[in-house]
Amino acid sequence: MEVDNEGETEMASLELEDDDDLTLEQVLEMMEVAWLNEKFAPEILPHKREIVELLLGQITYLEERLQQLPSTDFKKGIHQMEIDRLRYLLTSYLRLRLEKIETFHKQILLEEEKRADENEALYLSPKELEFAQEFEQDLEAHLAANMNFCPNWQESTATERIVQPNLNSMVFLKAKKDVEGIAIDDGKAESSDLIDLASGSQVLINYNNVASLVKNGDVHLI
Amino acid sequence: MFGEKAGNLIKELSRCENVLPPYNTDMVKEVCAEIKQLDDLNRSNGAIVANESGLAVNSNPLYPTLRIGVTALKRNVRCLIAYHHNRLRILRTMRWEFGSVLPADIKVNMSSEEVEWFCQYSRNLAKYMRSIGEDGLNLGLDLRPPKSLYIEVRCLVDYGKFELSDGTVLLLKKDSRHYLPRTECEELITKGIFQHIL
Amino acid sequence: MDPDEVEFWGEKSPIQIVPTFNSPAIYLIGGDVGPFRATIPCRVPLWVALSLKRQQYCKIIPPEWMDVDTLTELRRQEKAASSSFVKMPSEHYMVEAKLLLGGAADDVPRADEVKTIVKDIWDNRMAKLRSSMDSMIRNSSMYAAVDNLTLMEINSVRPILPHALNQLYRMKMVKRGLSQGSATLTHTRTAVSFTGS
Numbered sequence: 007m008e009v010d011n012e013g014e015t016e017m018a019s020l021e022l023e024d025d026d027d028l029t030l031e032q033v034l035e036m037m038e039v040a041w042l043n044e045k046f047a048p049e050i051l052p053h054k055r056e057i058v059e060l061l062l063g064q065i066t067y068l069e070e071r072l073q074q075l076p077s078t079d080f081k082k083g084i085h086q087m088e089i090d091r092l093r094y095l096l097t098s099y100l101r102l103r104l105e106k107i108e109t110f111h112k113q114i115l116l117e118e119e120k121r122a123d124e125n126e127a128l129y130l131s132p133k134e135l136e137f138a139q140e141f142e143q144d145l146e147a148h149l150a151a152n153m154n155f156c157p158n159w160q161e162s163t164a165t166e167r168i169v170q171p172n173l174n175s176m177v178f179l180k181a182k183k184d185v186e187g188i189a190i191d192d193g194k195a196e197s198s199d200l201i202d203l204a205s206g207s208q209v210l211i212n213y214n215n216v217a218s219l220v221k222n223g224d225v226h227l228i
Numbered sequence: 229m230f231g232e233k234a235g236n237l238i239k240e241l242s243r244c245e246n247v248l249p250p251y252n253t254d255m256v257k258e259v260c261a262e263i264k265q266l267d268d269l270n271r272s273n274g275a276i277v278a279n280e281s282g283l284a285v286n287s288n289p290l291y292p293t294l295r296i297g298v299t300a301l302k303r304n305v306r307c308l309i310a311y312h313h314n315r316l317r318i319l320r321t322m323r324w325e326f327g328s329v330l331p332a333d334i335k336v337n338m339s340s341e342e343v344e345w346f347c348q349y350s351r352n353l354a355k356y357m358r359s360i361g362e363d364g365l366n367l368g369l370d371l372r373p374p375k376s377l378y379i380e381v382r383c384l385v386d387y388g389k390f391e392l393s394d395g396t397v398l399l400l401k402k403d404s405r406h407y408l409p410r411t412e413c414e415e416l417i418t419k420g421i422f423q424h425i426l
Numbered sequence: 427m428d429p430d431e432v433e434f435w436g437e438k439s440p441i442q443i444v445p446t447f448n449s450p451a452i453y454l455i456g457g458d459v460g461p462f463r464a465t466i467p468c469r470v471p472l473w474v475a476l477s478l479k480r481q482q483y484c485k486i487i488p489p490e491w492m493d494v495d496t497l498t499e500l501r502r503q504e505k506a507a508s509s510s511f512v513k514m515p516s517e518h519y520m521v522e523a524k525l526l527l528g529g530a531a532d533d534v535p536r537a538d539e540v541k542t543i544v545k546d547i548w549d550n551r552m553a554k555l556r557s558s559m560d561s562m563i564r565n566s567s568m569y570a571a572v573d574n575l576t577l578m579e580i581n582s583v584r585p586i587l588p589h590a591l592n593q594l595y596r597m598k599m600v601k602r603g604l605s606q607g608s609a610t611l612t613h614t615r616t617a618v619s620f621t622g623s
Binding site for chain 1: 349355366367371374
């Protein structure tokens, strides 16, 4: 069975920071890791907006090209399936983040403010930050509308109403390279043991001790 | 007993899991009244304790009453906040389940402030989704990993004409079955017009 | 994680197929597949293989380990290792087995026997996992090496194991006299329970 070659799409390579040429395949892998990390980390992680937008752009580009293929072309189905898979990955990732933003909005906004003050990169994308701020405003307005009879209700409950993620949650992780000196927090007051992880090994451990490793990519959650 | 009505509000909510019970205006009013009552009581007790400066504060016989009064007030306030807050959380889940237009049987259980909040939340969400990428991204679709390109669906109502993205027009009658691309069906499935036949 | 999400990851595993058609390569974002020459085997992701198989465009070649003799030996090894886990020939062995035995059973020799042996191995590993879980909770250990466990097996102990250990940790903290939970509201659910899975 011969299949027509028309309308074939080509893989684009692209430049991101540091003049490193990353292939689309690598970008997709980064997105997949970002999804896993966001799914299993108790706190919200630094955003990957660039990668998300890049992949979204790819989807748009591919969908336009696909429209030129006859619907009987089996390749169309394969491309469409991959687009569907990618769209699931992206929407799921963004939904996970939204859920965390809505649950921990007060805490997140406080932390973002601190990061802004210290000139550090924010964890939320600009649009996520806008969403979070408006969400907070709408929520406070709603509570105020219902509680305005009650004097001082905001101040007296301010700190109590900040919902924080449990950073001591246990998580499963996989090491992407050799990592040394991870502390195990046993809950006991004595100084914790240190362990080394060989690349590829998997462990169940307290998130707090590995948070920075997750964020810098030395390990990823599973 | 102080705090009992507030506790009942919370119990009512926890009994319902993810269903939204009617906004209990009466009970909320009663808790508010109790809060006001406690507030007045605390102020007057507080004034008395402050005046009796001869006595150390915590050996003043009125002190335990004052403590209880303050704690009860705080508890009532916390319960009220929790009640309203958690109702919003249920509404939030419903936004994801039903879209920006809620079924009438849920709306009837919402207070007017909740209707207002829901509107604002929907708007905020829609604004965020529109801002993703170049053309926006509907996060209410693709809720599950795709298993196949085509799925079988049954139409649950007389929907009428429906145009697919390739221009084909279908006539959707009640109980008609169709074999369609999954992406075209998702929205209608969410709206309850299609039923996915597994 | 839902079972279908675990499958989603497993579906990326590469597998060999024998196409019944000719076609130049398809340039997928995840990497090129093909070119396809009828009767010449080539490697594609599992989800592509299943899609092609559904339309009868290919025959699937089961992975090397998916054969009765190899699996029988694996089962024996697993039984012999009473307190540890054997490294599985594939990170996604259960997903691959399920999908291949479901969608391409005609391409798997002695499919019924394969199914039984894989199930035996799974059951054995799950039993060991359950008793490890039990002793972890009993000893309140806050760390475990889980090297040879596959994603689906790890997922089967969620959310209960991480959640139970979280609670134990909090109790230890309280015992130590730290008032970490009292002044601010700490979210008691673990991250994985957000989406209800």
